[in-house]
Amino acid sequence: MRANARRTTLSDIAQAAGVSVATVSKVVNGRGDVAPQTRARVQELLHQHHYLAPVFRHTEAVVSPTIEVQFADGLKSYVAETLEGIIDSAAESGASVVISKASRAPHWARDLVSAGRRAVIAVTSVYTTAHLKELARSGLPLVVLDPLHLPDSRIYSVGATNFAGGLAATRHLLSLGHRRVAYLGGPATAVCNQARMHGYRAAMEAEGAQVPDAYVRPGEFTYETGLLGAAALLDLREPPTAVFAGNDEIAVGVIETARARGLRVPEDMSVVGFDDTSLARMASPPLTTVRQPLREMGGAALRTALRLANGEKVESHHIELATELVVRASTAPPREATPAP
The missing domain is CATH 3.40.50.2300 (Response regulator)
Known part of the structure; x- marks a missing residue:
């Protein structure tokens, strides 16, 4: 391949093979849920195009899935504690996590697939219809943590009461x-x-x-x-x-x-x-x-994303964890009243 040639992407391989980007990603990551003839065709194209990722993996090999975690705002206390839960759960599950700010670039979801991502977790990010279509085309499952808007039926989400x-x-x-x-x-x-x-x-x-x-x-x-x-x-x-x-x-x-x-x-x-x-x-x-x-919510989002990435069935589109009142020193009876018995 010439030094100045454009690097081949998973999208290029998928188009040449006549399959989805998700199918090519499964082959690259050693997933077993691909038909043998399709797998052979994709592997041959990967070889022909000198694709740089390791493509000839045994299906029984242990593969560490990578989950993209995106957030829209600054890394505030809320986001930081949620990320701790995601990272801890990923370590327990043998998964990898890449943290980034939400992208609005064209074909951003396809780029994530090309980079080997298996699912996306969005922390309170707002996804438009266009974003959802882009994700659907790429085959990447999405889990929204603490959604700002009513979840779409295509979105899995985790929140609190x-x-x-x-x-x-x-x-x-x-x-x-x-x-x-x-x-x-x-x-x-x-x-x-x-x-x-x-x-x-x-x-x-x-x-x-x-x-x-x-x-x-x-x-x-x-x-x-x-x-x-x-x-x-x-x-x-x-x-x-x-x-x-x-x-x-x-x-x-x-x-x-x-x-x-x-x-x-x-x-x-x-x-x-x-x-x-x-x-x-x-x-x-x-x-x-x-x-x-927050940490438990992050962990639930990570586990849901992994199940979706592995093609497993997830019973509920929305998981809701219980809240709890924590009383400290910032509340007391008003001056003109006494607390109710």
Whole structure:
């Protein structure tokens, strides 16, 4: 092959053999679920094109599958703890993991197949119809961890009991005697945010507590949303005595705004977060929050991706793990009330 010739890809081999890229990938990775005649044809083409990957593997050889893990935002505490679960589970399973930022380049999924990836795990990333079609053409299975939108029937996903978590967080504040409780959340269209907000509203309604429109404010899952949202709440004629924040970063922003206004948490305002990342434990005061089992969610996503990569049947398109309220020092009864018995 000439030094300046374009490197042959799995897509080139698949086109020449008249098969899918996924079938060529199976041959390259020593998978057994390929017809003998097809395998022989693909192997001959790989040899003719001087494909650089090792192609003549015994089917009984142990192959370490590689899973692509993509995330859209910065490597925040939430993402980092989720990745720990993915990596730990991969080590236990003998799989390899490649971590990258979500790509919007043309044929990105085909490039992943050419690089030997067997499945994709997306951490809260948003995949459009075009992305799903690209994945379907490439034969790469997709697992979304904590999806921002309602999962497509073609997508497997892993999440947590967000509604139950919102319910538990708000009930905790109500049990302390709070009635003026606000919710500062993430994007209004995000499924996880909607579920947490509906849990909050359900608890407030069951208790007969009023929810003024100004008490519910969507935003982003960021520290800045907490800073600005808390400022707007404290400027109200009747500010809340407690805030349920859609995640720990928002909650820490609320605490900082309260501090800047000369207020103390929890004496003057109680704050509850969501996720139970390391940020919640390092906050001052340590944050009462709803624990998402982030490492366990990462592990479940990895195991699901491996099963799909191996052509195994996965019973459910969506796995939901339980949340748990973790009470620390950022919540207390309001000054004018005593906690319910």
